[in-house]
Amino acid sequence: MKTISHHTKQFVGRVTLLLTLALLCFAPLSTANAQPRTGTATTHFVKAGANSNGTGTSWANAFPKLQDALAVAQSGDEIWVAAGVYTPENAQSSFTLVDGVAIYGGFAGNEIARSARNWKTNLTVLSGDVDGDDLNSDGNFISESVTDILGTNSDVVVASNGVSRAARLDGVIVTGGKGGNGAGMNNQNSSSPTVANVIFWGNHAGSHGGGMYNNNSSPLLRDVVFMNNQAGRGGGIANLASSSPVLVNVTFKGNRVANQGGGMHSVNSTSTLWNVSFFGNHADGEGGGMNNDMGDASLTNVVFVGNTTATTVGGGMTNVNGGTLTLTNLTFVDNRSTDSGGAMYNYNTTPAIRNTIFWNNGGSESGSQINGKPEGIRNSLIQGDSNTDGGNLDGTLESNNPRFVRQPSDGGDGWGVGNNDDYGDLRLLSSSALIGKGNNSFLPADAQDLDGDANTSEPLPVDRGGHTRVVDGTVDLGAYEYGLHYRAFLPQTRK
Ligand SMILES: [Ca+2]
Ligand SMILES: [Ca+2]
Ligand SMILES: [Ca+2]
Numbered sequence: 001m002k003t004i005s006h007h008t009k010q011f012v013g014r015v016t017l018l019l020t021l022a023l024l025c026f027a028p029l030s031t032a033n034a035q036p037r038t039g040t041a042t043t044h045f046v047k048a049g050a051n052s053n054g055t056g057t058s059w060a061n062a063f064p065k066l067q068d069a070l071a072v073a074q075s076g077d078e079i080w081v082a083a084g085v086y087t088p089e090n091a092q093s094s095f096t097l098v099d100g101v102a103i104y105g106g107f108a109g110n111e112i113a114r115s116a117r118n119w120k121t122n123l124t125v126l127s128g129d130v131d132g133d134d135l136n137s138d139g140n141f142i143s144e145s146v147t148d149i150l151g152t153n154s155d156v157v158v159a160s161n162g163v164s165r166a167a168r169l170d171g172v173i174v175t176g177g178k179g180g181n182g183a184g185m186n187n188q189n190s191s192s193p194t195v196a197n198v199i200f201w202g203n204h205a206g207s208h209g210g211g212m213y214n215n216n217s218s219p220l221l222r223d224v225v226f227m228n229n230q231a232g233r234g235g236g237i238a239n240l241a242s243s244s245p246v247l248v249n250v251t252f253k254g255n256r257v258a259n260q261g262g263g264m265h266s267v268n269s270t271s272t273l274w275n276v277s278f279f280g281n282h283a284d285g286e287g288g289g290m291n292n293d294m295g296d297a298s299l300t301n302v303v304f305v306g307n308t309t310a311t312t313v314g315g316g317m318t319n320v321n322g323g324t325l326t327l328t329n330l331t332f333v334d335n336r337s338t339d340s341g342g343a344m345y346n347y348n349t350t351p352a353i354r355n356t357i358f359w360n361n362g363g364s365e366s367g368s369q370i371n372g373k374p375e376g377i378r379n380s381l382i383q384g385d386s387n388t389d390g391g392n393l394d395g396t397l398e399s400n401n402p403r404f405v406r407q408p409s410d411g412g413d414g415w416g417v418g419n420n421d422d423y424g425d426l427r428l429l430s431s432s433a434l435i436g437k438g439n440n441s442f443l444p445a446d447a448q449d450l451d452g453d454a455n456t457s458e459p460l461p462v463d464r465g466g467h468t469r470v471v472d473g474t475v476d477l478g479a480y481e482y483g484l485h486y487r488a489f490l491p492q493t494r495k
């Protein structure tokens with residue numbers, strides 16, 4: 001069956017077919033709030049190795065290059081990209097998102113419905129290796145580490161400029177970018193694309209944002225991983241100039257920086273994080289996991305494990321120079337700094353911390369968990385701190401040991417939990433004293449609809465694992481709730 005093309009829009013007789021396909025694909029064009037168009041939305045097909053004469057009208061007639069489809073796509077269109085490796089033309093060019101156009105990777109190259117794709121098995125790799133000389137001994141064309149990058153690579157693999165949420169990048173691996181800012185993805189000029197089901201892996205920025213750089217930009221990230229990216233600041237993501245990214249179900253693992261913010265670095269920006277994990281990120285400067293400088297942040301159900309700083313403060317998180325920070329149901333374990341604040345360092349900033357666990361973090365000087373004690377800490381546990389005001393638990397009592405299902409492990413090397421170590425299982429055992437010791441009134445409304453039931457005004461419905469957030473009436477401390485997940489499962493996010 002020939003599928004949607006430029007030509008079909010001229011044939012009224014095929015309208016029924018188009019509608020059928022649109023419904024099959026759950027395409028945005030079939031929804032009530034689709035952007036008005038004079039014609040019919042088109043799906044453009046891209047398949048690595050396809051004949052260079054291809055015009056993208058079907059899998060059999062696919063474009064061989066993603067940039068061919070981006071050149072002709074109009075608002076409301078989709079671009080379906082088959083498994084394979086795709087590179088920009090040269091070091092100065094990028095795959096630039098088109099407003100209103102969705103790029104979907106992860107196809108075998110014969111699907112009729114978008115829902116039939118599998119982006120985790122049909123790998124659509126957007127690579128910056130324009131001269132094809134990067135280390136590829138495993139043959140997958142993914143730079144799992146920035147040391148795989150050799151010769152010439154794209155400064156920016158994916159770019160966006162002033163696009164809306166209707167510009168979408170979905171189901172791809174972005175790898176091998178090497179440049180100054182945003183080697184994996186660079187968002188500029190009030191750009192707010194949707195990025196979903198994407199892995200940013202082994203990109204290297206000399207300045208800001210190895211995986212992603214947001215300059216006055218506010219993308220929505222959903223089901224995204226930043227792994228082994230590197231930068232001067234913001235190994236995974238750097239946010240500058242009034243950026244307001246929203247992250248839902250995102251993991252930062254093994255990202256590194258020479259300066260601040262191993263996982264994420266924000267200056268004068270507003271960061272909103274739902275169900276996020278920072279594992280084994282490292283900064284030579286402040287904020288091994290996350291660095292917030294003069295900005296606001298809201299974190300809910302967030303885990304910091306095994307993040308480190310080399311010579312300074314805030315192994316897990318550093319918050320400096322003001323801003324409103326609301327931190328709800330976080331777990332900080334086995335983060336380390338060689339100065340103050342193994343888990344968290346605050347300077348001229350007083351975050352509101354609720355329902356949170358600080359345990360087994362290390363700093364060589366004062367404040368192995370937190371430097372000082374924020375006034376806004378409630379219903380939380382700080383190891384070594386006996387003050388129980390505001391519903392906090394006595395952190396000097398061994399009976400308040402969180403009793404995690406499995407404590408993180410350094411793999412026996414004695415250097416602490418770092419990249420590629422065991423980040424543990426931070427759910428609580430039934431014997432944990434932290435069960436039911438939180439305060440439900442701190443739970444935010446489900447603004448990003450984490451459980452996909454279309455109710456965004458209900459209280460936070462799920463924990464970091466996607467299981468019921470409040471069990472037996474009262475919320476637990478930390479990112480994971482004890483209980484129902486041993487008996488039932490709720491979907492974590494919409495797919
Ligand atoms: Ca590889
Ligand atoms: Ca190269
Ligand atoms: Ca909901």
Ligand SMILES: [Ca+2]
Nearest residue numbers: 436471474476
């Ligand atoms: Ca509970």
